[in-house]
Amino acid sequence: MTPAEKIPLLHVAFSMKFPSPKSELRYDTPFQLLIATIMAAQSTDRKVNEINQTLFSICPDAVSMAATDLNTIRDTIKSINYYNNKAKNIHTVSKILLTEHGGTVPSTREELERLPGVGRKTANVVLANAFGQPVMAVDTHVQRVSNRIGLCSTTTPRETEDELIAIIPPGQVADFHHYLLLHGRYTCKARKPECETCPVTHVCDTYKSEK
DNA sequence: AACTCGGGGCA
DNA sequence: TGCCCAGAGTT
Structure with a gap:
């Protein structure tokens, strides 16, 4: 499955896991x-x-x-x-x-x-x-999640940015960021990822290869 | 692009 | 206590 093909599946799965995707990043101004x-x-x-x-x-x-x-x-x-x-x-x-x-x-x-x-x-x-521009903020969570799922091909944040930008769901930059960030923080953790409760194992290259 | 920096979470 | 992590700043 290509990264682009995974996006709709990720969106469906994450929407259920994180019902209010914008809450944490929503500030007044x-x-x-x-x-x-x-x-x-x-x-x-x-x-x-x-x-x-x-x-x-x-x-x-x-x-x-x-x-x-x-x-x-x-x-x-x-x-x-x-x-x-x-x-x-x-x-x-x-x-x-x-x-x-x-x-x-x-x-x-x-x-x-x-x-x-x-x-x-x-x-x-x-x-x-704040401005809805099609850019991706790649922190270590987003980088790690992208690598494990198979959304990008390198571990270089600057290159990952461009690969992710190419597959941002139209009009959903904020949601996309939020999903990847929260997933990395709470489930797909650096130390011990919790694959038992992960909603996207069916899309995850790492899960499939280690299974 | 790789390295440095050093507070804080967590084992 | 010691290991690891997070990103900005620097080289």
């Missing part, structure tokens, strides 16, 4: 999505989501975050303040949005990647989920 994605880097989701609740209640947009004292931000997110840089980064990002982008989140990769703490993966998340 592009700004909150951007900040939440920066926050998510190298952190666990549960903790990040809790912190974001508080963070966004204090500063829901670029204007208020830029005006918030750095120490307040530091204190709010301190349990995931990776390298002690994250607070500084999101503070700086909000100020740059104000001074260089009229208070909005830019919609090109070049502009996004110029922001501190924003790399290719975060940029792609924003492009796909």
Whole structure:
């Protein structure tokens, strides 16, 4: 079965497993999505989501975050303040949005990647989920799942991006991301994948070859 | 494209 | 405690 042929089957199976596919990635604004994605880097989701609740209640947009004292931000997110840089980064990002982008989140990769703490993966998340652009954010979950199922032919994220882009279900970039991400996080885990509860073993090259 | 970096989950 | 992981930044 080719990767493209697997897509409809994946979609059906994952739709049942993850009935509200957009819930976790749905933030009110592009700004909150951007900040939440920066926050998510190298952190666990549960903790990040809790912190974001508080963070966004204090500063829901670029204007208020830029005006918030750095120490307040530091204190709010301190349990995931990776390298002690994250607070500084999101503070700086909000100020740059104000001074260089009229208070909005830019919609090109070049502009996004110029922001501190924003790399290719975060940029792609924003492009796909806030602006609906047909790009794929390939993190380690998506890479691993794609390799195991057989949706891509290399372990190089940059090449995997292009192979996945070619088979994105039309109009469903966000869902596609979400399925692959959650599946990798909760079922197709790096250490001990839980094939017993996996909804897509019938499409999975690795499962079939190891069976 | 490969390497570095070092907090946090988990065994 | 020690191994492994996550992605941005660097080379």
